[in-house]
Amino acid sequence: MSETTARGLPQSIDETLTLLTEGGYVADRALATVLFLSLTMQRPLFLEGEAGVGKTEIAKVLAAGLGRRLIRLQCYEGLDVSSAVYEWNYAAQMIEIRMAEAAGIHDRSEMESGVFSEKYLIRRPVLEALESGIDGPPIFLIDELDRADEAFEAYLLEVLSDYQVSVPELGTIKADEPPIVVITTNRTREIHDALKRRCLYHWVDYPDAQRELEILARKVPNANATLAKQVVTFVQKLRELDLFKAPGVAETIDWATALTALGKDSLDADAVSDTMGVLLKYQDDIARLEDGEGARVLEEVKAS
Template sequence: MDGSTDVTRALPDSIDATAELLGGEGYVADRSLATVLFLALKMKRPIFLEGEAGVGKTEIAKVLAKGLDRPLIRLQCYEGLDVSSALYEWNYAAQMIEIRLREASGDTSRESARSEIFSNEFLIRRPILQAMEGEPGRAPVLLIDELDRTDEAFEAFLLEVLADNQVTIPELGTIRAPEPPIVVITTNRTREIHDALKRRCLYHWVDYPEADRELEIVRLKAPNANADLAKELVAFVQRLRETDLFKAPGVAETIDWANALTELNAVALDPRYVSDTLGVLLKYQDDIQRLQQGESTRILDEVKRDLRNQS
C-alpha cells in the first residue's frame, strides 16, 4: 500500500472521527479538543496546547502519531536550548579527520575541502531538521514539548519553521519540508509565549477533566482498580483541586494513585490509605503536610457523604 493511500485512510474526515481516533488509542477527549485537532489536521496548522502539568498535553501528540501511523519526533525544551540542539550541528570530529586525511593525501584545494566537509555526510540532524525531511505522504508528528522553558530567541527561530515549513542552514541553504509536519507545541504557562508564535497556531487550553471524564480515564488506564475505589478517588482528587495547593494533582497523578492503591489491595478509600499514599498524588511537602493535618479526612468525609447521597 502506498503512502498516499495510508494518509487518506488515516486522517480523520470529521470531528467525530477525530474523537474516535483518539479514543481508539486510549485518549478520552472532549469535543472541543477533538474539534481543534480536526481543524489543525485539515488546515495543516500547528497546534498550541496550553495547560497545567499532568493534564495530558504531551500524550495528545503521542496518540496522534500512533493513531495516524506517523513517526513521532520529540523536541524536549529546556532553559538554554539553542539552534544547534534543536535543528542541526556539524560533526566536527569527523570533519577534522577528513581534513587530516585530505592533507595527508596532498589534496590542498580549499574549495573542494569546504564543499565536502560541509555536506550531508557530516550533518547531524536534530529533531526539527528531521521533521522537515519527513517522507512525502507520511509527514511526522513534531512535538515541541514545554516551549515555555526556552527563551524568546528560540521562539523567534521557530517562526520560520511554523510560518514556512522550512529551515535555513547557511552552508547548505534552505530546506523546505515536502509536506508540513504535524506540529504540536505544549506549554505549562510558566511564562507567556509571544503573540507572533501563537498567531501561527490553533490554540487550545487543556484543562483538568470533569469528574465523569476523569473516571472514564481511570477505568481505561487503571482497569484493575476496584469500581467503588475508582469513584471515590476521582471524587477526592476533584475536590482536592478546589483547595489552595501549591500544585494540584494532574490526571497522571490520579492514574498513578489508582494503580498504587490497587497494588495495596484497597477496595475503598480510608484515612490510613490516603495518608500513607499522598506522596503518589502530591509532589510538594507543604501540600502533603497540610493534607496530613486533618484536611484529607475532611475531604474524604465529604466525598463519602456525597457518594452515598447519589446512590
C-alpha cells in the same frame, strides 16, 4: 517506518474523536474539533494547560493512531540551535580534512565542499521534522515551549511560518510536506503573539468527574469500581483547594494504580496518608492534608 500501519487523516470531527478514543484518550468534542481543524488546515496546534492534564499524550496518541513517526523536542532553559536543529559532526570532518591533506588536496573550496555536506550534518528534532517518511510527515511535538528562552521561541517563527531551516553552509532546507505540529506549554511564562498567531489554540483543562472516571477505566482497568469513584471524587475536591500544585490526570492514574497495587478496594485514612507522595509533589501540600484537610476531604468523599 512507524510500527503502526499508516492511515489517512480523519475527515470529520467524529472521526477525529474516534481516533483519540481508539488510542485510549478520552477527549471532549471541543478538543476533537480544534485537532480536526489543525490537521485539515495544516496549522500547528497550540495546547496550553496545567502540567499533567494530558497535553503531551495527545501528540503520542495522534502519532500512534495515524501511524506516523513522533519527533519530540523537549524544551528547557538554554536550548539552542545545535541541540534542537542541527550541528556538524566535527570529529568526522577533522578526519576528512586530514585524509584530504594526506591525499595532497589543499584547495580550500574543494575541502569545504567536502566537509560541509549532508554526510556530516547531524539532524536534531527540528530538522528531522522537516523530512517526511514513507508513512507521511511526522508528528512534531514541541513540548513545554515555555521552558525555552525567548530567543529560541523567536527562531521557531521561521520553522512554523515556512517549514524551513536555513543552514549557512548548505542553504535552505524546506519540508516537502509540512509536519503535524503540536506545541505544549504549562504557562510558566507567556508565549509571544507572533508565534501564537501561526497556531490554532486550545486550553486543556482538568476533566470533569465523569470524564476522569472514564480515563481511569481505560488506564487502570483492574481498579475496583468503588475505589476508582472515590479516587476521582477525592482528586476533584483537592483541585478546589488552594494547593501549590493541584494533582493532574497523570497523578490520578498513578494514585489509582498504587492503591490497587496495595490491594485497596476503597479509600481509608491510612491509605490516603501512606500514598500522598504519589498524588502530591510538594511537601507544603502534603503537610496541609496531614494537618486535617485530608481527613475532611475523605469524610466528604465517603458521604457522597
